[in-house]
Amino acid sequence: MDDEQPQLPEGVLAVRAGPGANCSSIGSVIDLLFGTAVLASVVYAAIAAALPDPEDKK
Amino acid sequence: MIRARAETFGAWVRVDDRTLLAVDRTLARRFGVDGGARWSEPSRGLVDQTERPLEVHVAVTSRCPAGCDGCYLDARADGQHRPFEAIAATLDEVAAGGAFTVAFGGGEPMLHPELPRIARQARALGLTPVVTTSGIGLNAERARALSDFAQVNVSHDGIDAYAEVRGFDGAGVAERAIALLVAEGVGVGVNVVLTRQLLGDDGRGLLELAARVRALGAREIQLLRYKPAGRAASLEYLMRRLTPAQIALLPSLLEQLVPGVRIDCALVPLLSFARVDELLALGVMGCEAGRGLSAVDVEGQSKPCSFMAGDTRPPVAEPCASCPVRAVCRGGCRVVSEHVAGDRFAPDPECPRVRAS
Numbered sequence: 004m005d006d007e008q009p010q011l012p013e014g015v016l017a018v019r020a021g022p023g024a025n026c027s028s029i030g031s032v033i034d035l036l037f038g039t040a041v042l043a044s045v046v047y048a049a050i051a052a053a054l055p056d057p058e059d060k061k
Numbered sequence: 062m063i064r065a066r067a068e069t070f071g072a073w074v075r076v077d078d079r080t081l082l083a084v085d086r087t088l089a090r091r092f093g094v095d096g097g098a099r100w101s102e103p104s105r106g107l108v109d110q111t112e113r114p115l116e117v118h119v120a121v122t123s124r125c126p127a128g129c130d131g132c133y134l135d136a137r138a139d140g141q142h143r144p145f146e147a148i149a150a151t152l153d154e155v156a157a158g159g160a161f162t163v164a165f166g167g168g169e170p171m172l173h174p175e176l177p178r179i180a181r182q183a184r185a186l187g188l189t190p191v192v193t194t195s196g197i198g199l200n201a202e203r204a205r206a207l208s209d210f211a212q213v214n215v216s217h218d219g220i221d222a223y224a225e226v227r228g229f230d231g232a233g234v235a236e237r238a239i240a241l242l243v244a245e246g247v248g249v250g251v252n253v254v255l256t257r258q259l260l261g262d263d264g265r266g267l268l269e270l271a272a273r274v275r276a277l278g279a280r281e282i283q284l285l286r287y288k289p290a291g292r293a294a295s296l297e298y299l300m301r302r303l304t305p306a307q308i309a310l311l312p313s314l315l316e317q318l319v320p321g322v323r324i325d326c327a328l329v330p331l332l333s334f335a336r337v338d339e340l341l342a343l344g345v346m347g348c349e350a351g352r353g354l355s356a357v358d359v360e361g362q363s364k365p366c367s368f369m370a371g372d373t374r375p376p377v378a379e380p381c382a383s384c385p386v387r388a389v390c391r392g393g394c395r396v397v398s399e400h401v402a403g404d405r406f407a408p409d410p411e412c413p414r415v416r417a418s
C-alpha cells in the first residue's frame with residue numbers, strides 16, 4: 004500500500020517468501036504489500052547468504 | 062542446497078526453504094545456472110513463463126474420519142492410502158519437472174503410515190515438502206517424526222465458527238496439534254478458510270483466531286477462500302461464502318494481521334487495493350491452475366489444481382480482459398465461476414470489479 008514501486012535488488016525480478024504451501028491452492032505471502040521498505044533488506048540478506056564468495060564468481 | 066530452473070527471463074532460484082527468487086540471466090549466472098537453449102530465445106518475461114509448475118500438490122490418502130460438510134475432496138472414513146512406491150514415482154516426476162515445493166494433503170495425511178518417509182523422499186530429491194492436516198491422528202511421537210517437513214499446516218476455521226462451518230468441532234484437535242508440533246520444534250502454519258460465520262460483522266472472529274494460534278506458536282497464517290468443490294459444491298455455499306461487506310473489510314483485516322500472513326490464489330481478485338507491479342514483485346499468484354500449480358490426486362491422476370480437472374483457461378470477457386491486475390489474478394477462481402456462474406470461463410462473479418461492471 005506504498006506509493007513507491009517495490010525496490011528489489013538488481014537482477015531480482017520477484018521474490019516468493021515462506022515455505023508454507025497449502026495442499027489445495029497456491030498461496031503467497033503478502034506481508035510486504037503493507038511495507039515494501041523492508042522488502043529489499045529481506046531479499047538482500049537471502050541473496051547475500053546464498054551467493055558464492057566473490058573469488059568463486061569469476 | 063540451492064535449487065534452480067532456467068527460464069527465458071533468467072531462472073527461478075530457491076535459495077532456502079523460505080525464499081524463491083525469479084532472477085534475470087546475469088544474476089542467474091552468478092548462481093551457477095546455465096540457461097542453455099532457453100537463453101537463446103528472447104525472454105518471454107515473468108508473467109508468460111510459468112508453463113511448468115513451481116508447486117505440486119500431492120494427495121497421499123482419501124481417508125479421513127472427520128466427515129466435514131465442506132470437504133473439497135469428499136474424503137471418507139474408509140478412503141484408501143496411496144502406496145509409498147506410487148507416491149515416490151510421482152515425486153520423481155515432480156522433481157524431474159523442475160518444481161520446487163511439494164504440498165501433501167488428503168484426506169487426512171497424518172493417517173498415512175509412511176508420511177515421514179514420504180517427506181524424506183521429497184527432501185532426497187531436492188524438493189521442499191510441506192503438509193496440511195486437521196491434527197487428527199497426531200501425537201508427540203508422530204509430531205517428532207515430521208521434522209523433514211519445511212512446515213506443517215494445521216487447519217483451523219475459527220474458535221466458534223469451526224463446528225458451525227464444518228459440522229465437526231475440530232478446533233480443540235487443531236489447537237492441540239499446533240502445541241504438539243511447536244513443542245517438537247516443527248514449523249507450524251495455520252490454514253484458515255474465510256467464511257461468513259468466521260468473519261461476522263466486524264472480522265473479530267478472524268483476529269481472535271489469529272491471536273490464539275500465534276500464542277500457541279504458529280508462525281504463519283494462510284487465509285483461504287471457501288470453494289464450492291466436493292461436498293462444498295452445494296446450496297450451503299451461498300450461506301458460507303463471504304458477503305460483499307465482508308470482502309470490503311479484507312484490506313483492513315489483512316493490515317491488522319501482518320506479518321506472517323499468506324493468501325491463496327482464489328483471494329487475489331478480492332484484493333482490490335493492490336497494484337499489479339507490487340503483486341508481481343512479491344511473487345503473488347492468482348489462478349495458476351495448470352501453470353505454476355498442478356496437483357496429483359489419490360489415484361495418481363494429474364490435474365491443474367486440487368479442485369478442478371480439465372480446462373482452466375482464464376476468462377477472456379470484460380472486465381477481466383482489460384483489468385489492471387489480470388496478469389496476476391487471471392480472472393479469479395474457476396471453481397467459483399463454474400459453481401456460481403455456471404461457466405468456468407466466466408469472470409469470477411464474487412470479484413468486486415466484476416460485480417461493479
Ligand code: SF4
Pocket residue numbers: 329330331380381382384385386387390391392393408409412413414415
Ligand atoms: S476483474 Fe477479473 S482479472 Fe480483474 S480482479 Fe476481477 S476476476 Fe481478477
Ligand code: SF4
Pocket residue numbers: 027028029288326327347348349350354366367368369373393394395396397
Ligand atoms: S481454480 Fe485457480 S484460483 Fe481456484 S483454487 Fe484452483 S488454482 Fe486457485
